[in-house]
Amino acid sequence: MKIFNSVPLLLLPSIVSALPSELAEVELDTRACVSFKNPVTNVSGCCDVVTAQLFWIDIILGLGVCCPLGQVLDGFNCVAPPSNGSTCTGEPVCPHKIGTDLGIKYGHCYVLLSLNNNYLGHDSATKYVVNGENPGVVFRVCGDTTNCVTTADQYVTTNGTWYMQDQFGDPNGSGFGWLGGSGDLSIQNSSTALVMGGSTTCFGGSCAICINFPPGGAHAPCPLAPGQSHLGIAPNPNSCQNFYWQEVPCRSEK
Incomplete structure (x- = not known):
């Protein structure tokens, strides 16, 4: 014992x-x-x-x-992070197969560079403006406005549409936002996000996408300083806004 x-x-x-x-x-x-x-x-x-x-x-x-x-x-x-810069080359995105797609993919992120080499971003508030106070906004191309998983990793077809998720969001809000509104377009919530469309084009030997807002087009709705322009909807579907699209890593929402 x-x-x-x-x-x-x-x-x-x-x-x-x-x-x-x-x-x-x-x-x-x-x-x-x-x-x-x-x-x-x-x-x-x-x-x-x-x-x-x-x-x-x-x-x-x-x-x-x-x-x-x-x-x-x-x-x-x-x-693994790309060692050769494959997702961030600085080069404009070109169609994967000419005549079938725009070169951008659902679920991927991009910055938009105007033809006068100024990035699309925010002004001092929430409006979208070329060469604004907060340039180079990162946009995710989404096939839906809920979780952005519709047709993920697939190319946007020539006549395809998408939504632009603003990865910066409202500077006075929280989380991601969406490109939408009327007049001078601004950061919106998912319920008022605008449907986007576009067509491929070429300037100075570089691929570009001329965006519109089906069934209408896109234009600069009001005059600004040289090199600057707001983004708005045009009644004429032939009117569009040209941008070079550059793929960048997506941001993590905090």
């Missing part, structure tokens, strides 16, 4: 000493775990942000993609 009683006495210190570290690991796991739902698979999970990074697609709906540390989100896939 003495031997029997001595066993728990010998083991007790090691058991007690193990408890704090085990509890600390549980506490660390709880802090590091961020719940999310994958927008493509609709599977809910937990992203351990100690070993991975969660890229939000729609933080309000809890939609995101969890990628291992060191990888980035390309569309909806986790990939």
Whole structure:
């Protein structure tokens, strides 16, 4: 009986000493775990942000993609950062197959450069303006205004339409916004996002896309300083606004 009683006495210190570290690991796991739902698979999970990074697609709906540390989100896939600059060459996007697509992909992000080499961005408030106070707004090309997964990673066809998710959003708001409105177009919520269309063209040997707003066109609705212009809807569908499109990494919603 003495031997029997001595066993728990010998083991007790090691058991007690193990408890704090085990509890600390549980506490660390709880802090590091961020719940999310994958927008493509609709599977809910937990992203351990100690070993991975969660890229939000729609933080309000809890939609995101969890990628291992060191990888980035390309569309909806986790990939190694490009070593050859394939997603950020600075070169205008060209059609993948001339006559069938515009060269831009659903779920991918772009900045728009005007023909006079000024980026489309925001003015001091929320209006879209070329060469504004906050230029180079990053836009995600979306096939829907909910979770941006419709036809993800597919090219926008020649006669295709899309929505422009503003990855910067309202500077006084929170999260992403959408290009929309009337008159001088401005940052909107998803319910008032405008349908976009476009056609391929070429200026100075570089590919460009002339955007419109089906069934209407696009124009500069009011005069601004030289080199600047607002973006608006034109009644004439032949009127469009030319931009060079450059692909850039998408931003993670915070």
